[in-house]
Amino acid sequence: MRRFLCLGLGLAALAGLAAGVAGCAAVRPYEREYLSDRIMSYEADSRSERVEQKWLEAREGSTGGAAGAGGGCACN
Amino acid sequence: MQLKPRLAVLVSLVAASVLPVSASPDEVDDQDASYTFRNFGDSDHVHVMSHFGRYAMDLRGGTRFFLQFNHETVTVPGVEAAAGTQEAVDAITTASRPIRNGSDAFRSFSKDRNEFQGDIGNRRVKVGYYVSKESDYFAQQVRTSLNRDFFQENLNLKVGSSYGWDAIDPLQDEDTATGKDHRTTWNWNAVATQILSPTLLVRVGADLTLVHGLQHNPYRNVYAGGGPVPERHPDARTRTDAFIRISKYLKNRSSLRASYVAYRDDWGLTSHTLDGRLYQYVTEDVLVRYRYRFYTQSGADFYREDYLDPTGVDGYRTADYRLQPFRAHLFGAEIDMNLGLFRARPNVLRHLHLTLGYQRYFNSGNFSANILESGLSFTF
Numbered sequence: 001m002r003r004f005l006c007l008g009l010g011l012a013a014l015a016g017l018a019a020g021v022a023g024c025a026a027v028r029p030y031e032r033e034y035l036s037d038r039i040m041s042y043e044a045d046s047r048s049e050r051v052e053q054k055w056l057e058a059r060e061g062s063t064g065g066a067a068g069a070g071g072g073c074a075c076n
Numbered sequence: 077m078q079l080k081p082r083l084a085v086l087v088s089l090v091a092a093s094v095l096p097v098s099a100s101p102d103e104v105d106d107q108d109a110s111y112t113f114r115n116f117g118d119s120d121h122v123h124v125m126s127h128f129g130r131y132a133m134d135l136r137g138g139t140r141f142f143l144q145f146n147h148e149t150v151t152v153p154g155v156e157a158a159a160g161t162q163e164a165v166d167a168i169t170t171a172s173r174p175i176r177n178g179s180d181a182f183r184s185f186s187k188d189r190n191e192f193q194g195d196i197g198n199r200r201v202k203v204g205y206y207v208s209k210e211s212d213y214f215a216q217q218v219r220t221s222l223n224r225d226f227f228q229e230n231l232n233l234k235v236g237s238s239y240g241w242d243a244i245d246p247l248q249d250e251d252t253a254t255g256k257d258h259r260t261t262w263n264w265n266a267v268a269t270q271i272l273s274p275t276l277l278v279r280v281g282a283d284l285t286l287v288h289g290l291q292h293n294p295y296r297n298v299y300a301g302g303g304p305v306p307e308r309h310p311d312a313r314t315r316t317d318a319f320i321r322i323s324k325y326l327k328n329r330s331s332l333r334a335s336y337v338a339y340r341d342d343w344g345l346t347s348h349t350l351d352g353r354l355y356q357y358v359t360e361d362v363l364v365r366y367r368y369r370f371y372t373q374s375g376a377d378f379y380r381e382d383y384l385d386p387t388g389v390d391g392y393r394t395a396d397y398r399l400q401p402f403r404a405h406l407f408g409a410e411i412d413m414n415l416g417l418f419r420a421r422p423n424v425l426r427h428l429h430l431t432l433g434y435q436r437y438f439n440s441g442n443f444s445a446n447i448l449e450s451g452l453s454f455t456f
């Protein structure tokens with residue numbers, strides 16, 4: 001269980017780091033033309049990734065990395 | 077829920093062709109609908125045909141409503157192999173099958189599965205329900221997520237949770253060693269997405285999943301101590317992962333994406349996944365995607381090539397190929413076309429997107445698979 005706590009703390013540290021970066025390097029809405037292109041969107045792939053995740057789980061022993069499928073892109 | 081295959085296909089086609097929709101798959105307009113057909117074939121001649129339909133609609137106040145339906149048919153050719161070996165039991169999806177032997181060893185085994193899911197929510201809150209039915213497995217799940225932007229929408233944080241409960245009722249035959257059983261799954265996840273520059277996006281996240289209940293194949297036997305004994309896995313599994321994804325927009329209307337996932341569970345299995353994708357606009361209406369994925373995993377603590385003792389390791393024994401150490405590669409390419417490029421009249425083709433894709437998967441365990449995908453999306 002200690003490993004999982006470490007993982008959670010690591011994630012919190014990453015989130016804190018991201019928040020820190022956000023505070024000092026804001027990209028303004030009118031600068032997000034490229035970020036809003038579909039080839040940059042994580043959500044555009046989320047459907048096919050869910051299907052892929054399913055058949056990969058039938059072949060591989062691990063699962064994960066798909067939690068972000070529903071996350072926002074913060075670029076609208 | 078148990079729709080006949082023809083009816084399921086008809087429902088998907090009608091949904092895809094009648095319901096109104098949006099402009100590109102990732103745009104959020106009033107409504108959109110899509111139909112996708114997938115064909116999966118592997119080196120063991122197992123085939124999975126999947127018909128996937130989706131409908132989404134914007135409601136008042138920024139609320140969005142999703143419905144999804146998936147009908148799958150899994151066909152496993154009859155084989156003559158020792159019970160418990162990888163050749164004798166296979167399931168491309170998580171669907172399982174009884175081992176066939178004796179007089180019907182060469183008869184193909186076919187299984188249908190229907191899935192239905194619905195979600196409703198806005199930019200901040202989303203809730204959803206999922207149900208799946210097959211002949212020996214009934215699964216349900218409820219889920220929710222919270223989403224919020226910070227720092228002038230440069231940072232997005234999302235937390236989510238889901239709870240699933242499955243009822244398992246194995247088909248009875250001479251290899252079935254398990255009666256009715258169940259499994260529950262709790263998942264919690266957190267994701268942070270950060271804009272680093274006008275052309276660079278990074279996403280980090282982690283999952284924690286707790287699984288309780290039946291987790292082995294009720295039809296599978298393991299050779300242990302010189303004879304076949306039923307497979308047995310622990311009833312509890314704690315799974316964790318953490319990931320990072322980076323997207324970079326390049327100058328020639330293309331983007332490069334890379335991701336890394338680290339996984340660990342309390343069965344002793346660890347894995348690492350590297351994924352790279354290149355997206356390139358060929359024209360305004362044609363988008364091509366290239367992809368490579370590398371995966372490596374260790375084995376579970378109780379996995380053995382041969383079990384000397386019928387009790388296995390600490391009372392557990394497995395013939396599950398997913399619990400052995402191996403490496404895997406996946407190559408693929410996909411093309412997405414807006415059919416408006418043909419300049420046909422009426423201009424309804426402008427609202428149609430056609431997707432064609434091919435992927436090749438192979439691993440160090442001599443398994444390989446071809447995945448063909450074709451999809452049609454209608455947008456209004």
